[in-house]
Amino acid sequence: MLLKVANLQVSFDTPDGPVDAVRGLDFELAEGQTLGIVGESGSGKSQSVRALLGLLDSNGRVSGSARYRDTELIGLSERELRRIRGSRIAMIFQDPMTSLNPHLRVSTQMTEVLAQHQGLRRRAAMSRAIEMLEAVRIPDAARRIRYYPHQFSGGMRQRVMIAMSLLCQPDILIADEPTTALDVTVQAEILDLIRDLRTRFSTSVILITHDLGVVAGTCDHVVVMRDGEVVERAAVGALFDQPQHDYTRRLLAAVPKLDAGSTN
Ligand SMILES: Nc1ncnc2c1ncn2[C@@H]1O[C@H](COP(=O)(O)OP(=O)(O)OP(=O)(O)O)[C@@H](O)[C@H]1O
Numbered sequence: 733m734l735l736k737v738a739n740l741q742v743s744f745d746t747p748d749g750p751v752d753a754v755r756g757l758d759f760e761l762a763e764g765q766t767l768g769i770v771g772e773s774g775s776g777k778s779q780s781v782r783a784l785l786g787l788l789d790s791n792g793r794v795s796g797s798a799r800y801r802d803t804e805l806i807g808l809s810e811r812e813l814r815r816i817r818g819s820r821i822a823m824i825f826q827d828p829m830t831s832l833n834p835h836l837r838v839s840t841q842m843t844e845v846l847a848q849h850q851g852l853r854r855r856a857a858m859s860r861a862i863e864m865l866e867a868v869r870i871p872d873a874a875r876r877i878r879y880y881p882h883q884f885s886g887g888m889r890q891r892v893m894i895a896m897s898l899l900c901q902p903d904i905l906i907a908d909e910p911t912t913a914l915d916v917t918v919q920a921e922i923l924d925l926i927r928d929l930r931t932r933f934s935t936s937v938i939l940i941t942h943d944l945g946v947v948a949g950t951c952d953h954v955v956v957m958r959d960g961e962v963v964e965r966a967a968v969g970a971l972f973d974q975p976q977h978d979y980t981r982r983l984l985a986a987v988p989k990l991d992a993g994s995t996n
């Protein structure tokens with residue numbers, strides 16, 4: 733198993749006492765698969781995956797197990813986690829500006845990643861970076877790589893972030909609501925891109941969303957979370973055909989078009 737999460741618990745210390753954000757989460761991600769994590773706002777989707785990568789706020793605590801291949805992630809040092817985040821498990825967020833440095837050209841940011849994690853020299857790094865921007869379908873990549881992040885539109889910026897995250901060919905790409913800030917057409921393009929890239933770079937994907945419509949077209953398996961717990965897990969087809977839980981049925985009812993094969 734590529735990633736096996738067992739009894740993951742996340743809690744936060746707050747002035748009002750502890751908040752148990754994730755309460756015994758279990759899931760598995762197999763090689764080549766795309767796992768959807770769905771659930772309403774506050775159900776613990778983001779904190780679950782942030783906990784795996786050591787990205788919790790400073791008042792957060794994590795326990796349980798998350799085995800990535802032969803490595804237990806929970807309890808790893810910050811240094812080791814940073815290495816894994818940089819090259820083995822990449823994460824992209826709703827707002828690309830949380831990962832891009834507004835003061836540096838995209839070329840600088842991308843070549844730094846390649847220098848640091850793969851020891852590439854400037855020229856090699858530059859051509860590799862341009863190739864990656866082309867892979868995420870940024871037109872005129874050789875010129876635009878010199879742009880600063882703000883010079884890209886929202887959708888293009890998300891593409892830049894996806895390109896950055898794939899530079900070191902991670903085993904796992906975690907995408908936390910990567911399209912919610914974008915308009916519908918651009919959303920569809922980004923999802924299409926993620927589907928294309930995962931085959932091309934043989935990356936497994938964890939896709940976090942509150943939209944089951946997105947899950948239908950993209951994921952193999954789904955975990956449905958509520959209040960920090962899994963209420964249902966299933967293959968995508970089974971979840972849509974026969975949701976077992978009322979909560980899942982309610983989430984399904986909120987999807988405007990259920991039929992992924994419909995023509996409109
Ligand atoms: N630093 C923190 N201190 C206290 N509570 C926190 C902190 N960070 C997150 N939480 C709480 O953890 C719970 C789970 O949050 P999480 O971000 O995982 O939700 P989510 O499912 O990703 O929701 P959304 O769809 O809105 O992104 C929420 O109740 C949230 O308020």
Ligand SMILES: [Mg+2]
Pocket residue numbers: 777778779908
């Ligand atoms: Mg979230």
